[in-house]
Amino acid sequence: MGGDCGRELGRIRQMNLSLRRKMTVAAAKVAGVDALLVTHLPDVRYLCGFTGSSGALVLLGGRAVLFTDGRYTAQARVEAQGTRVVIATKPAVLAACEWIEAAGVSACGFDATQTTVAGLEAMRKVVSAKVRRRLFRPVEALVAALREVKDADEIALMRKAAELGCGLFSGMLTYLDAGLTEVAVAAELEHAARLAGAEGMSFETIVASGARSALPHGRATMLKLPKRGFVTLDFGVVLGGYCSDMTRTVHLGRALPGEREVYDSVLEAQMAAVGAVAPGVTAGEVDEAARSVLRRDGLDKYFSHSTGHGVGLEIHEGPRIAAKQKQVLKQGMVITIEPGVYIPDKFGIRIEDMVQVTATGGEVLTPSVKAWIEL
Ligand code: ZN
Numbered sequence: 001m002g003g004d005c006g007r008e009l010g011r012i013r014q015m016n017l018s019l020r021r022k023m024t025v026a027a028a029k030v031a032g033v034d035a036l037l038v039t040h041l042p043d044v045r046y047l048c049g050f051t052g053s054s055g056a057l058v059l060l061g062g063r064a065v066l067f068t069d070g071r072y073t074a075q076a077r078v079e080a081q082g083t084r085v086v087i088a089t090k091p092a093v094l095a096a097c098e099w100i101e102a103a104g105v106s107a108c109g110f111d112a113t114q115t116t117v118a119g120l121e122a123m124r125k126v127v128s129a130k131v132r133r134r135l136f137r138p139v140e141a142l143v144a145a146l147r148e149v150k151d152a153d154e155i156a157l158m159r160k161a162a163e164l165g166c167g168l169f170s171g172m173l174t175y176l177d178a179g180l181t182e183v184a185v186a187a188e189l190e191h192a193a194r195l196a197g198a199e200g201m202s203f204e205t206i207v208a209s210g211a212r213s214a215l216p217h218g219r220a221t222m223l224k225l226p227k228r229g230f231v232t233l234d235f236g237v238v239l240g241g242y243c244s245d246m247t248r249t250v251h252l253g254r255a256l257p258g259e260r261e262v263y264d265s266v267l268e269a270q271m272a273a274v275g276a277v278a279p280g281v282t283a284g285e286v287d288e289a290a291r292s293v294l295r296r297d298g299l300d301k302y303f304s305h306s307t308g309h310g311v312g313l314e315i316h317e318g319p320r321i322a323a324k325q326k327q328v329l330k331q332g333m334v335i336t337i338e339p340g341v342y343i344p345d346k347f348g349i350r351i352e353d354m355v356q357v358t359a360t361g362g363e364v365l366t367p368s369v370k371a372w373i374e375l
């Protein structure tokens with residue numbers, strides 16, 4: 001990358017971060033607070049670019065101050081450009097609280113979903129008695145709500161992460177074989193992911209074979225893949241901090257009567273839900289599009305989880321794509337669509353794609369084939 005191009009990208013990144021902070025400050029104002037203390041690390045990263053494992057960010061009007069510790073002095077200055085960095089000698093969040101009081105803030109919001117009772121007590125203890133009871137106010141998860149809608153840069157990264165995942169799946173099609181342990185399959189996949197440039201896996205890779213495929217979250221075990229039966233692979237990679245998430249279910253050997261029909265039903269349900277994705281549609285409507293196909297085929301009682309979830313810096317974000325959810329989809333959201341059927345002690349099938357909500361509908365970001373595969 002040439003120096004000019006790198007500088008240009010850096011400038012765009014700074015504009016994105018400063019826009020996110022402006023939107024957060026506006027949301028905090030609506031919530032009735034004049035400052036916001038951000039402690040959830042993915043939120044900190046989203047707002048200032050800092051990727052360290054210890055940090056607290058304060059937004060006060062146009063000011064952004066990041067508190068971290070001595071391990072991150074150099075990293076914070078590089079990553080959190082446009083944000084003042086304070087290297088604290090006490091826990092970052094407590095240093096932030098002292099600064100908030102000294103800055104004369106009268107009401108500082110904190111994310112109640114990310115703060116423990118003990119954490120709040122420590123925050124109150126570190127400020128003076130006269131402000132202790134009123135300074136910190138619980139607010140909704142304002143940053144999490146903003147993070148649901150991705151900007152173009154985020155979507156570009158997630159598209160790359162999803163494509164990397166699809167490449168890994170293709171590789172697995174020539175690797176999978178009866179007699180390999182589930183753990184060996186997971187290890188091979190994760191090894192290939194790192195070599196392909198993944199920073200890590202989005203979550204613990206799921207490899208569930210034979211009757212274990214009926215466990216929606218079957219971790220890889222030392223069990224061997226059967227000569228005849230389903231194998232479910234559910235995995236994701238992290239790229240530029242962003243997660244991918246995909247599931248494919250393939251069949252080893254010849255299928256038993258009826259198995260293919262169940263697969264096709266799950267596939268039709270998955271495609272119906274993908275087809276229902278559009279701005280203005282509720283999450284519950286997307287869920288129902290999948291569920292109604294399985295209901296028609298008498299399989300809905302085996303579909304024991306929700307249809308999908310938002311994904312981004314974290315593997316599970318809003319919105320929840322679940323029955324009766326009223327939340328309306330917006331352009332720029334990236335969600336998963338992952339219906340499944342799990343017949344206890346027999347087999348399970350799940351198919352999962354990442355889908356971007358576009359101006360007019362949904363675009364699948366996971367180009368891997370999802371038609372029936374028999375190996
Ligand atoms: Zn998944």
Ligand code: ZN
Pocket residue numbers: 245309336338352
């Ligand atoms: Zn998922």
